[in-house]
Amino acid sequence: MSDTPSEFETRVQKPKKSFLDRFRPAPTALATAAQPQSVAARLRSALSRSGQGLTDLFLGAKVIDDALLEELESALLMADVGVATSAKIIQQLTDTLDRRGLTDVDAVRCTLEKILINILLVCERPLVIKDLPKPAVILVVGVNGVGKTTTIGKLCGRLKSDGLSLLLAAGDTFRAAAVEQLQIWGQRQAVTVVAQQTGADSASVIYDALQSAHAKGVDVVIADTAGRLHNKSNLMEELAKVIRVAGKIDPSAPHEVLLVLDAATGQNALSQVKEFAAVAGVTGIVLTKLDGTAKGGIIFALADQYSLPVRYIGVGEGADDLQPFVARDFVQALLSQDNRGLGR
Ligand SMILES: Nc1nc2c(ncn2[C@@H]2O[C@H](COP(=O)(O)OP(=O)(O)O)[C@@H](O)[C@H]2O)c(=O)[nH]1
Ligand SMILES: [Mg+2]
Structure with a gap:
């Protein structure tokens, strides 16, 4: 999709200061910071941009006609649901409308909600650590800047509050700043970080971390990796090596390969899944x-094409801004009419 705002997008532009800004914790906020909003409200405000086209559509609509369906399709495309998946959604909606002869805007909105939830339900498979061997080895992969290290920091907080002991492996050995960034999160969450000097072999850092975790009886090891460009084959080979080396200590490791995707990447996220799945067996x-x-609509295209579990969603930079993915909550937040009122 083009980045130039269309007439439709201009019409639904957000106010300058988003509602979210008032509630998002400062980047330095710790996991213990008071939460002024419920999880549902935080999700609603986070998704307001992606869903605003959809909510505006229904607020303004009086009758169900082809024009409304066309606008709906544009709104889905604008949110980066993708051509194929948007067409599927519209088809399912029109089939239901024809069958049930719906003329009421609210009933149509409800039907759309059900269709969207249904698409995403396949992704609602949370990460359950207790079902994994001990130590559970989580390898975090993805291209540069998507939020791998930040996600690891946030995940530490979540898993620690579940009573699990953790160890982090600073597998991004490309940049000194990457190791430091993970160490800062480790300090905040009181979790040990196994690291070597910049330029060291990433596989060897992860090997050390696994040995240490086995020796100490740690529950979970989370390994950071460098932001591999998915079209650079040597970097992908290095990732394959990390996986082979982890398997020397525990043949079943890694037990979870988490691919981090930036929602704003749009349709490019689909090719990232393809490349990383081929090398690292994304779980x-x-x-x-x-x-x-x-562009939060990319999740529908991901669900439609890959059906992979979406373990978590990131809704901010703070330690609390990671939530398990729940299809119904996600869709309701996306379609929430509160967005409009709250955002003004
Ligand atoms: N707004 C927002 N920013 C995020 C989120 N996750 C990560 N970031 C930011 O994205 C930038 C890159 O994150 P980083 O973890 O270093 O990415 P990495 O290169 O994949 O490890 C940092 O400025 C993070 O604070 C999120 O869910 N929301
Ligand atoms: Mg990083």
Whole structure:
């Protein structure tokens, strides 16, 4: 999709200061910071950009006609649901309308909600650590800047509050700043970080971390990796090596390969899934930055094409801004009419 705002997008532009800004914790906020909003409200405000086209549509609509369906399709495309998946949604909606002869805007909105939830239900498979061997080895992969290290920091907070002991592996050995960034999160969450000097072999850092975790009886090891460009084959080979080396300590490791995707990437996220799945056998997705984009609809295309579990969604930079993915909550937040009122 083009980045130039269309007439439709201009019409639904957000106010300058988003509602979210008032509630998002400062980047330095710790997991213990008071939460002024419920989880549902935070999700609603995070998804407001992606869903605003849809909610505006229904608020303004009086009758169900082809024009409304066309506008709906544009709104889905604008939110980056993608051509094929948008067409499927519209088809399912028109089939239901024809069958049930719906003329009421609210009933149509309800039907749309059900269709959207149904698409996403296949992704609602949370990460359950207790079902994994001990230590559970989670390898976090994805291209540069998508939020891997931040997600690891946030995940530490969640898993620690579940009573699990953790160890982090600073597998992004490309940049000194990457190791430091993970160490800062480790300090905040009081979790040990296994690291080596910049330029060291990433596989060897992860090997050390796994040995240490076995020796100490740690529940979970989370390994960070460098932001591999999915079209750079040497970097992908290095990732394959990390996986082979982890398997020397525990043949079943890694038990979870989390692919982090930036929601704002749009349709490019689909090719990232394809490339990383081929090399690393992705078992789960974390979709980040849903708070800062109007492209949250990419999750429908992901669900439709790959059916991979979406383990978590990222809705901000703070320690509390990681939530397990729940299809109904997500769709309701996306379609919530509160967005409009709250955003003004
Ligand atoms: N708004 C927002 N920013 C995020 C989110 N997740 C990560 N970030 C930011 O994205 C930037 C890159 O994150 P980082 O974890 O370093 O990415 P990495 O290169 O994949 O490890 C940082 O400025 C993070 O604070 C999110 O869910 N929402
Ligand atoms: Mg990083």
